Amino acid sequence: xxxxxxxSKNKTIYYGIIENSKIHHISxxxxxxxxxxxxxxxxxxxxxxxxxxxxxxxxxGLNYRDHxxxxxxxxxPKHPEPFLVTPSAIIAHNSSIILPEGATQVEEEAELVVxxxxxxxxxxxxxxxxxxxxxxxxxxVSARDWQKNDLQWTRAKSSDTFAPIGPYITxxxxxxxxxxxxxxxxxxxxxxxxxxxxxxxxKIIAFISSFMTLEEGDLIFTGTxxxxxxxxxxxxxxxxxxxLGILTNQVEK
Ligand code: MG
Numbered sequence: 001x002x003x004x005x006x007x008s009k010n011k012t013i014y015y016g017i018i019e020n021s022k023i024h025h026i027s028x029x030x031x032x033x034x035x036x037x038x039x040x041x042x043x044x045x046x047x048x049x050x051x052x053x054x055x056x057x058x059x060x061g062l063n064y065r066d067h068x069x070x071x072x073x074x075x076x077p078k079h080p081e082p083f084l085v086t087p088s089a090i091i092a093h094n095s096s097i098i099l100p101e102g103a104t105q106v107e108e109e110a111e112l113v114v115x116x117x118x119x120x121x122x123x124x125x126x127x128x129x130x131x132x133x134x135x136x137x138x139x140x141v142s143a144r145d146w147q148k149n150d151l152q153w154t155r156a157k158s159s160d161t162f163a164p165i166g167p168y169i170t171x172x173x174x175x176x177x178x179x180x181x182x183x184x185x186x187x188x189x190x191x192x193x194x195x196x197x198x199x200x201x202x203k204i205i206a207f208i209s210s211f212m213t214l215e216e217g218d219l220i221f222t223g224t225x226x227x228x229x230x231x232x233x234x235x236x237x238x239x240x241x242x243x244l245g246i247l248t249n250q251v252e253k
Contacts, residue, residue: 109224110182113138120175192225
């Protein structure tokens with residue numbers, strides 16, 4: 001298992017590898033061959049950035065049984081249900097989720113996010129994990145009133161600040177059995193495990209790659225469990241996933 005963080009320090013952007021709670025700077029991105037440099041930073045000296053800016057973001061809807069119950073959908077989808085979110089919606093750990101003007105019911109959605117490592121098309125579920133670089137925490141923030149009433153989900157899901165990701169990338173773990181939790185103001189509102197995904201990470205990659213080329217750095221949000229909570233100005237939102245750390249964001253009007 002390795003953990004990579006993208007950060008800025010003295011107005012320069014770096015990647016580092018986390019060891020013993022310190023950041024060891026590396027010479028390039030973790031997607032390339034890199035060397036450890038001699039520079040080491042502590043978290044208090046840096047601003048954490050989104051772990052990457054992807055080419056595209058694919059999100060899977062309706063992928064936990066208890067979430068289907070929550071929104072009143074009875075049958076489980078026969079295949080993963082993807083939709084797109086624009087990369088401009090991404091924000092970093094510790095940044096603010098801004099409630100857009102006119103949206104009356106904005107909710108969090110804690111989700112495991114897969115980071116693709118290699119270009120792939122038509123991969124089998126059996127080989128899908130060969131194309132994964134790593135994982136991070138995500139929050140698929142959703143304006144539920146717009147999601148219900150608009151014909152398209154674009155503003156419901158891609159408004160600015162609606163895709164918090166981070167705080168870092170973890171590699172070399174099994175994505176199929178990770179505890180996942182969301183807390184709002186320290187109260188647990190979602191609490192599940194990725195073993196309850198209706199369509200597993202491998203099946204999701206096989207399905208998407210059957211019709212769309214996946215490329216290095218693309219993100220896949222894998223769906224949210226249970227009953228997401230409505231967000232209000234001043235709230236502190238924490239998405240915590242086993243081995244992936246805690247993604248914290250506050251809410252502003
Ligand atoms: Mg979602």
